[in-house]
Amino acid sequence: MKNICISIxxxxxxxxxxxxxxxPFKENKQxxxxxxxxxxxxxxxxxxxxxxxxxxxxxxDVVKMKYIDVDNDETTFSSSEATIKDVLGKxxxxxxxxxxxxxxxxxxxxxxxxGNKMVHKSLGDRxxxxxxxxxxxxxxxxxxxxxKIIFDSYGTEVFTTNSPYVCYADVTSKLQNIASINGTYTxxxxxxxxxxxxxxxxxxxxxxxxxxxASESSKYFxxxxxxxxxxxxxxxxxxxxxxxxxxxxxxxxxxxxxxxxDRKIKTDEISIFDKKAGSFKPLSNKVREEKNFFNSxxxxxxxxxxxxxxxxxxxxxxxxxxxEIPNPNNELLDNATTQANLQFQAKADRFYLFFVAFETExxxxxxxxxTKPVMxxxxxxxxxxxxxDPIEEExxxxxxxxxxxxxxxxxxxxxxxxxxxxxxAPKKPxxxxxxxxxxKEVRIQSMTxxxxxxxxxxxxxxxxxxxxxxxxxxxxxxxxxxxxTFVNPRNHWNYVYVAKNNALMPVYEKWKLYxxxxxxxxxxxxxxxx
Numbered sequence: 001m002k003n004i005c006i007s008i009x010x011x012x013x014x015x016x017x018x019x020x021x022x023x024p025f026k027e028n029k030q031x032x033x034x035x036x037x038x039x040x041x042x043x044x045x046x047x048x049x050x051x052x053x054x055x056x057x058x059x060x061d062v063v064k065m066k067y068i069d070v071d072n073d074e075t076t077f078s079s080s081e082a083t084i085k086d087v088l089g090k091x092x093x094x095x096x097x098x099x100x101x102x103x104x105x106x107x108x109x110x111x112x113x114x115g116n117k118m119v120h121k122s123l124g125d126r127x128x129x130x131x132x133x134x135x136x137x138x139x140x141x142x143x144x145x146x147x148k149i150i151f152d153s154y155g156t157e158v159f160t161t162n163s164p165y166v167c168y169a170d171v172t173s174k175l176q177n178i179a180s181i182n183g184t185y186t187x188x189x190x191x192x193x194x195x196x197x198x199x200x201x202x203x204x205x206x207x208x209x210x211x212x213x214a215s216e217s218s219k220y221f222x223x224x225x226x227x228x229x230x231x232x233x234x235x236x237x238x239x240x241x242x243x244x245x246x247x248x249x250x251x252x253x254x255x256x257x258x259x260x261x262d263r264k265i266k267t268d269e270i271s272i273f274d275k276k277a278g279s280f281k282p283l284s285n286k287v288r289e290e291k292n293f294f295n296s297x298x299x300x301x302x303x304x305x306x307x308x309x310x311x312x313x314x315x316x317x318x319x320x321x322x323x324e325i326p327n328p329n330n331e332l333l334d335n336a337t338t339q340a341n342l343q344f345q346a347k348a349d350r351f352y353l354f355f356v357a358f359e360t361e362x363x364x365x366x367x368x369x370x371t372k373p374v375m376x377x378x379x380x381x382x383x384x385x386x387x388x389d390p391i392e393e394e395x396x397x398x399x400x401x402x403x404x405x406x407x408x409x410x411x412x413x414x415x416x417x418x419x420x421x422x423x424x425a426p427k428k429p430x431x432x433x434x435x436x437x438x439x440k441e442v443r444i445q446s447m448t449x450x451x452x453x454x455x456x457x458x459x460x461x462x463x464x465x466x467x468x469x470x471x472x473x474x475x476x477x478x479x480x481x482x483x484x485t486f487v488n489p490r491n492h493w494n495y496v497y498v499a500k501n502n503a504l505m506p507v508y509e510k511w512k513l514y515x516x517x518x519x520x521x522x523x524x525x526x527x528x529x530x
Contacts, residue, residue: 022227023226023227023228025228026224027222029221031210033367033371037210037357038087039206039300040083041257041308042187043312044102044187045067045201046063046310046312047066050070052310053313053315055314056313056314058314063196063201070310073188081308083183091211091213092211094212095210096210098145099168101352101354103162103199103203104163104165107194109201120198126154126191130152130191131148133189135187137174137185138183142188145169145171146169147168150168150227159229181209181211187205199260201316202316204257204318222357223356224237224356229350230258230268231349235344237341237343239339242338243366246335250330250333250335250337252359254322254342254356255357255359256321256357257354258353259352267292268292269290269291270282272325273341273343274331277465278468286303296319298319300321337360338443444526446530447488447526447529449486449529452486456503458524459495460496461496461522469496476498483496
């Protein structure tokens, strides 16, 4: 009977993991550098072509959508603007990506009476490619841009009511070649359905830029994209391949793009996994409520982003944000963090998630490890005999140091021998220990716990509340593990582990076996009393 229950749980877990429709999120870019990022964007559907919509009480499903078109250019049918300000000098741009998206089942939609009820009707088939748009950088003119279609549901068997799509283009080289990144950016000819469609129309664009700045802290940047419908089934994204900075409060920022987040329909949220509590903790700030996070707005930090045209307070289902994750006293992300998990969910509404960026401060040694160049060892030439006055040559590489020139006069026509340059022998290869090799793949922490047997422990979770540790242990027991617990005397936290051995390799093999399971996304090895 127990095996049957385990099989049912596994089946339910499988269905929950793979029943999401759309294109699953995948990593698009990873960067390690001293720098920062910029996020701007705007929506391209509204209730008026040029006037901002300031009434936040208007839901997008009652608006007869019109293309926003602010560029005074008769050759474009849609356009909106956003501005970058106050970036000093000309920073080195290392990555710039442009995304655009829309709900596009037909050219137009209308609400018509059919019998005793009102139904939505499609008016006119879609025309043109959704991945062809126009981009205008500051002080520039429009350039045609053909992006990559991440997903377009039109003509498929999913999302048939509103047919969302999302496209992406790498515009790094374009922005590297402009005089300044400060100024107004205009995006034109993004396609979406005008009029009325079921659930309401929604469309917009975002520009995400990462640049180097020596005055900034060491950071890890990663971007994910896809197109998934978020509803009662939670969508989870895991960020890894980083090590938090060694000391101080860890600052972490997220940037998100989504469609169809109605302000008036609540219960949509984003949460981060709190490993101490063993559960997900909802995020919020001054402009985004915990239970109504996606609220048809464009925000940066705790403020609405208004450097755009039109600067609507109600962006009619298009959500764009950049915010710092609250982390007082390193409660959520500490100086030993190597992984973070975000979870998205909507219990009464649903929305389409298409872009997530994660930025966090990392330790300097980890940055150097990720960015150090691979240099070949230079071996200089042997000594040679010259018949004329020698001319000292500069070394061909900084690895070979320059020599002190002789100050004594050399008699003309007297053969001289040039000093041999220093021979730099190849360095002996560093032989890594078994533990050092494994550390490249899995986090290994050290701890002293009086009275606990020395060895390596495979820790699955840590809790500040004993009751939560008990519940987690019961959950693991139901899945046929044999969890055990020890308490760290320094902070009195409860560590739950499922394997222990005097040798590292057996525990490492267990880690490889378990790490792919959904409920073991953040397991690590603890080296105790060794």
